[in-house]
Amino acid sequence: LKGSFSIPLTFSWIYAPAPRLVVYVIFPNGKIIADSAVFSVSMCFRNKVELGFSTPETLPDSEVGLHLLAAPGSTCAVWAVDQRVLLLKPGKELSSSLIYGLFPSIYNSRYPHQVSEDDHSCGFTNSDEPDVFTAFRVKMVDLVGFWCINSFFFLQEMGLKIMSNTNIRKPRVCPTTPSTTMLQKTAIGSLLFPAEHLTMSTYQPTMFSLVSSAEEKVHKHFPKTWIWNLYSVGPSGSKNVTVTVPNTITEWKAGMFCTGRNGFGLAPISSLLVFKPFFVELTLPSSVIHGETFILKATVFNYLQRCMKIQVTLEEFTHLQLKPCKGCVYSSCLCADESKTFQWSITAEQLGPMNITISTEAVVTEELCGEEIPFVPNQGQKDTITKILLVRPEGVLVEKAHSSILCPKKGNPAQESVSLMLPLNVVEGSVRATISVTGDLMGTALQNLDHLVQMPHGCGEQNMVLFAPIVYVLQYLEKTRQLTPEIKERATGVLRNGNTRVLSFFPGYQIQLQYQHPDGSYSEFGTKDEYGNTWLTAFVVKCFVQAKPYIFLD
Structure with missing residues (x-):
């Protein structure tokens, strides 16, 4: 019997990334012949998302538009980083393969072990009985001749649970020789799907991140991360956002993913080239001594393939004296890919x-x-850079501190005289004094709460040394009626907005549980220690009880 037929197939995004097709034939004698094929489907998402810049190239510190397009009502997360960040960690950016790789069970094969009907019994073959289980044969060179694969493996690899009275599964043969046993253990995995059945899929799952010509801009900020925001596209499904480009000559890579009623969507990476005709690099020390003479250097780089006439000017300033510089010129031709250094x-x-x-x-x-x-370029023909130079006094820094407690009685003011004696050889202009008055004994500590209260970490003892002060500070503030919601959040919160240090002892509680023994006691290194520590256990229990009003304790 020989023939052929065609099966028309249409694959949509719901079949991505690697749909599998099994074709089988049941013969009157109960024999089943099967084969399978794996297809590669583009890894798309239901929510069609697009992200683009209003222009492919712009100047530093200029404004550009971002156009967001997604299903109506979607919320989109937009990011933009310097391309050098991605070059340092290739393959870590968000991609379709990475998203699909988060759900390997969708396209991975075989049954879950909970529903597997594998039994550990085996039998011996009867050479007089016809083989009705073979789907195809694979020749094993220098082993045992031919190795048979039955149709059950195709259905099992599809994840299909079959109930049938046909001869769909071949009984397991008991091993009779060492070579047969070795073959069953090492070769069966590679024989389940021969090479011709696997090369049809290319999918590899991943298991487990304008300026006007006369306008002048000053360089002050050089970030590696530019955009990290959430936007809602609203009922129209589109949104235009205006953003300011950082003062960095680089190529920015931007991406976006959205979620909404239409599901998840991922936009292709968009690029924005930030470029200018020339660039100024200012070289100066971090600090100088008062009265010291130093050399200031400015290097100009030409990024164009044409020559320009460059004029460099040191802006007027007070309190810095410009010394004569023999042979120094501040105007020069600068041709393609050249750089010139000017100094003062x-x-x-x-x-x-x-x-x-x-x-x-x-x-x-x-x-x-x-x-x-x-x-002369139409845009970016003038570049300005400003840097701060710290001028320190000569001599040796000397600091003196005076503290006292003043207790007014019966409404009478309390006062104290403090004498500030300056040495005779003090450097003029270097003297400074500060005074701080607070009506709370713990006032200075509360002003420095970020350093007094630290994130708990370390072993069992170190973790509690950092855990306990947070409890004591909160208790003091509560008893003195100073525990406002803002202060409480500051002491028990987590890092916010990337620049405000607020701390939490809830992670400290979770960390401390790692050092608990099965009998409930605690030690420095948990179950690595043979016994729990009585003193540490008592201290942990005491702190946990005191912290219970502020955090959840199991």
Whole structure:
């Protein structure tokens, strides 16, 4: 019997990423012949999501538009990072394969062990009985001739539970020789699906992250992460957002995923090239001594393939004296991929932080640079950079502190005189004094709460040393009626907005449970210790009881 037929198939996104097709034939004698094929379907999502910039290229510190498109009512998470971040960790960005890889049970084969009908019994073959179980044969070179695969494996790999009175599964043969036993243990896994049945799928699951020409911009912020926000597209399904590009010459990679009534959606990566004709790099020390003369250097880089006439200017400033610089020029031709360094000799004359600003401009001139007329770009022809230089006093820093407790009685004011004696050789302009008055004995500690209260961590003892002060601080504030919701949240919260340090002892409670023994006692290293520690157990129980009004305790 020989013939052929066609099966028309239409695969939608619900079949992604690797649908499997099994075809089987049942013969009158009960024999079953089966074969399977694996297809590769694009890993798409039901929620169609798009993200794009209003322009593919722009200048630093300019405004660009973001266009978000998703199913109506979707909430979208948008991110944009410097491409160098992705280059440091390739393959960590969010992708369709990564999302599908989070759910391997959808396309992985075989039965769960809870419903498997595998039995451990076996029998011996009878050479007189016809083989009605074979689906196809695979030749094993230098082993035992032919190895038979029955149709049951195809159905099992599909995850299909079959109830049938046909000869669908071949009984397991008892091993009779060492070579047969070895073959069953090592070769059966590779024989379940021969190479010709696996190469049809290319899917590999992943198991387990405008500016006007005359406008001048000042460089102050150079982040690696730019956008990390949530947006709602509303009933229209689209949204336009205006964002400001950071002062970084790089290529930004932006992505977005959305969730809504239509499910999950992932947008392809969008790119924004931030570019400017030239760039200024200012080199100066982190700090200088009062009266010290230092060399300030500014290097200009040309990113264009044409020559420009560059004029560099040190902006006027007070309290810094400019010294004569022999042979120094501040105007020069700068051709393709070239860089030039300009320098100034400066003396610091006043203490404290000083702003140093350098402006660089591509000027219009009829003088030739080599054999061509200098080019002036339409955008970004002026670049300005500002850096802060700290001027420290000469000599040795000396600090003196005085503290006292004043207790007014019967409404009479309390006072105390403090004498501030300055040494004769004090550096002029370096003297400073501060005074702090609080009506609470714990006032200074509360002002420094972020450092007094630390995130619990470490072994059983270290964790409790950091856990207990949080309880004591909260108890004190509560008894003195100073425990406001803001202070309580500050002491028991978690990090917020990436820049406010607020701490929590709830993780400390969870960590401490790792050092608990089966009998309920605690020790420094938990079950790694032979016995629990009586003192530590008592201290843990005491702190947990005191912390119960503020956190959940099991």
